[in-house]
Amino acid sequence: MQFGGLRAVDNFEVSIEEHELVGLIGPNGAGKTTIFNMLTGVYTPTEGSITLAGVDVTGKKPYEIVRHGAARTFQNIRLFKDLTVIDNIKIAYHNEMNYSTLEGIFRGKRYWAEEKKAQQECLDFLKIFDMEDYADTLAKNLPYGKQRKLEIARALATNPKILMLDEPAAGMNPQETHELMETIHFIRDKFDITILLIEHDMNLVMGICERIVVIDYGKIIAKGTPDEIKNNPDVIRVYLGE
Numbered sequence: 001m002q003f004g005g006l007r008a009v010d011n012f013e014v015s016i017e018e019h020e021l022v023g024l025i026g027p028n029g030a031g032k033t034t035i036f037n038m039l040t041g042v043y044t045p046t047e048g049s050i051t052l053a054g055v056d057v058t059g060k061k062p063y064e065i066v067r068h069g070a071a072r073t074f075q076n077i078r079l080f081k082d083l084t085v086i087d088n089i090k091i092a093y094h095n096e097m098n099y100s101t102l103e104g105i106f107r108g109k110r111y112w113a114e115e116k117k118a119q120q121e122c123l124d125f126l127k128i129f130d131m132e133d134y135a136d137t138l139a140k141n142l143p144y145g146k147q148r149k150l151e152i153a154r155a156l157a158t159n160p161k162i163l164m165l166d167e168p169a170a171g172m173n174p175q176e177t178h179e180l181m182e183t184i185h186f187i188r189d190k191f192d193i194t195i196l197l198i199e200h201d202m203n204l205v206m207g208i209c210e211r212i213v214v215i216d217y218g219k220i221i222a223k224g225t226p227d228e229i230k231n232n233p234d235v236i237r238v239y240l241g242e
């Protein structure tokens with residue numbers, strides 16, 4: 001990915017298997033968010049390609065990529081702040097709803113059946129995060145940690161094959177972070193999805209990821225298991241400045 005004179009991501013090559021939990025780490029400005037932006041269609045890579053479950057999604061629009069099965073959260077929370085918690089999730093769930101515009105306008109039988117199902121399933125997403133009591137709260141009135149969780153619940157409601165989380169624990173205290181990490185494991189298994197996670201906190205990534213990719217200045221400097229990464233001299237140099 002080239003931004004004018006800056007090659008923000010260079011020769012980045014990674015394959016992620018179904019059901020894997022992979023961490024993407026690197027210092028500030030290394031290119032992590034740019035990679036997410038390419039994977040989700042926010043940016044079109046200036047070179048190279050992206051394949052999702054056998055489909056070439058390079059250059060596709062974000063909404064098309066969601067339909068192919070990729071969902072994400074953002075480093076800076078991006079909720080529909082003036083909508084309720086449940087409505088935030090229903091918006092993400094709308095691809096699963098099966099009634100026509102006319103049925104919506106005339107409120108036919110199928111409309112009510114589908115809306116009821118949507119309400120129930122969206123509440124189920126909230127239950128995973130222990131947030132069903134907040135269903136009717138405006139998103140902007142949620143405490144910060146719960147806003148982060150709502151973003152994950154909303155991404156899950158698009159029924160993704162791969163969920164990409166951009167610093168999901170940013171701003172959380174250690175207890176909240178620990179709980180979130182357990183929840184991430186839980187949803188990976190419950191929904192049988194693949195997770196790619198950006199996180200600054202090395203210990204945290206080491207604790208939950210099966211495989212880690214480390215980048216610096218847009219280039220991969222190491223790939224491997226947490227133990228391999230921990231002992232990799234290039235990673236130690238980048239993180240500790242040795």
Ligand SMILES: Nc1ncnc2c1ncn2[C@@H]1O[C@H](COP(=O)(O)OP(=O)(O)OP(=O)(O)O)[C@@H](O)[C@H]1O
Binds near residue numbers: 006029031034
């Ligand atoms: N739209 C853009 N136009 C120009 N340069 C950009 C753009 N987006 C990102 N960059 C640059 O690309 C590089 C990588 O940025 P990116 O945000 O991907 O890093 P990051 O690893 O996510 O950093 P952080 O951990 O601070 O979020 C930086 O030098 C950044 O300034």
